[in-house]
Amino acid sequence: MFLKEKKHILILPSWYSNSLNPLSGIFFKEQAEALAKQNNIKVGCIAINESSPRNIFHSKNINFEYSHSDINGVNTINILYPIPNRFKKLRQIVRMQVFKILFKKYISTYGKPDIVHLHSFLYGHLAIWIKENFGINYIVTEHSSGFARKIYNKQDLAYAKNVFLNSSYNIAVSHQFAILLEQIFHLKFNYLPNSIDTDYFNKAEIKTKNDFKFINIAFLDPIKNQKLLIESFSQAFKHEQNVKLVIVGDGKQYDNLDNLIKKLKLENQVSLYGRASRDEAKELLRESDAFVLSSTYETFGVVVIEAMSCGLPVVSTRCGGPESVIVNDSLGLLVQNDSKRELAFGMKKIYQTQYNHDAIRRYIIDNFSSNAISQKLIAIYSALCSK
Numbered sequence: 001m002f003l004k005e006k007k008h009i010l011i012l013p014s015w016y017s018n019s020l021n022p023l024s025g026i027f028f029k030e031q032a033e034a035l036a037k038q039n040n041i042k043v044g045c046i047a048i049n050e051s052s053p054r055n056i057f058h059s060k061n062i063n064f065e066y067s068h069s070d071i072n073g074v075n076t077i078n079i080l081y082p083i084p085n086r087f088k089k090l091r092q093i094v095r096m097q098v099f100k101i102l103f104k105k106y107i108s109t110y111g112k113p114d115i116v117h118l119h120s121f122l123y124g125h126l127a128i129w130i131k132e133n134f135g136i137n138y139i140v141t142e143h144s145s146g147f148a149r150k151i152y153n154k155q156d157l158a159y160a161k162n163v164f165l166n167s168s169y170n171i172a173v174s175h176q177f178a179i180l181l182e183q184i185f186h187l188k189f190n191y192l193p194n195s196i197d198t199d200y201f202n203k204a205e206i207k208t209k210n211d212f213k214f215i216n217i218a219f220l221d222p223i224k225n226q227k228l229l230i231e232s233f234s235q236a237f238k239h240e241q242n243v244k245l246v247i248v249g250d251g252k253q254y255d256n257l258d259n260l261i262k263k264l265k266l267e268n269q270v271s272l273y274g275r276a277s278r279d280e281a282k283e284l285l286r287e288s289d290a291f292v293l294s295s296t297y298e299t300f301g302v303v304v305i306e307a308m309s310c311g312l313p314v315v316s317t318r319c320g321g322p323e324s325v326i327v328n329d330s331l332g333l334l335v336q337n338d339s340k341r342e343l344a345f346g347m348k349k350i351y352q353t354q355y356n357h358d359a360i361r362r363y364i365i366d367n368f369s370s371n372a373i374s375q376k377l378i379a380i381y382s383a384l385c386s387k
């Protein structure tokens with residue numbers, strides 16, 4: 001899909017990569033950079049990052065940050081400032097005033113965008129302000145698992161509905177998530193998944209080691225359910241010392257999981273790697289044989305397609321997002337959510353099955369690569385611009 005005339009897309013994320021948290025919103029950043037590589041499209045981004053004064057104080061070197069630059073073809077204005085979490089109304093007022101300054105700076109430098117692409121409803125009041133004052137339509141890609149976890153109150157849901165009502169096109173990142181949002185808001189949501197850089201997440205050479213290694217990459221949080229994962233692994237492989245499990249990530253469950261590993265006497269088979277950089281995570285995937293996801297809910301689960309891009313089969317709970325990815329048995333297995341017996345069975349079956357790793361990777365390239373998703377987004381932008 002090619003745009004007949006060069007169009008200008010402004011990305012408006014509700015969180016974004018910054019020096020305090022470089023991996024925050026990394027998928028938004030990479031999608032913007034992938035779009036910028038396409039023909040007849042100009043891409044910009046205004047990112048407003050807020051953090052509690054305590055977090056910024058603990059970082060020692062950061063208290064306020066502002067940058068204005070071309071990053072891999074994306075004209076980017078990125079700001080980070082401290083503001084207390086508990087004052088929601090104050091945060092919105094400050095955010096709006098900051099955004100008005102940044103948007104006027106942006107259009108004076110780069111010109112008016114043709115379309116605004118909002119990522120998550122949280123900063124929707126900024127997109128609505130642009131629409132009302134400049135006549136520029138916006139679309140929304142929703143990512144927040146908060147809808148499934150029911151963490152939003154009536155006021156939050158009313159705000160979200162107004163954002164979606166004013167949007168020209170609403171996107172959800174999985175089929176199940178689209179159904180959930182349609183049930184909540186009684187509005188149309190279109191499925192379009194997240195994308196990844198499949199050149200970066202590439203397949204390792206053929207492994208010659210005897211061990212079989214499962215890997216899980218996620219925050220150590222109850223919703224990721226690594227407790228279930230460790231118990232299921234114990235049930236399936238306690239007496240097979242050649243089978244290993246590496247859990248990558250950090251979080252409040254670290255000590256509890258470490259104690260569970262010791263209690264089950266799995267120290268020689270299960271390891272907690274801790275926090276990993278992106279490069280480390282990629283290499284850990286390439287060294288592994290299969291990926292396992294034990295979450296109770298995922299809006300999408302980008303780490304699943306990262307693993308599959310490296311050629312790994314996946315066993316995952318039916319938790320919302322992976323059902324849109326693991327569509328047949330040649331790619332992996334979906335098992336009942338929150339079931340030790342089912343997850344143990346699924347891991348055992350993955351271990352015993354021969355998979356075509358090149359075919360798994362090809363499926364991800366065809367359906368979830370940056371280029372594949374960019375083409376679908378451009379088709380959406382083109383249709384909206386022609387109205």
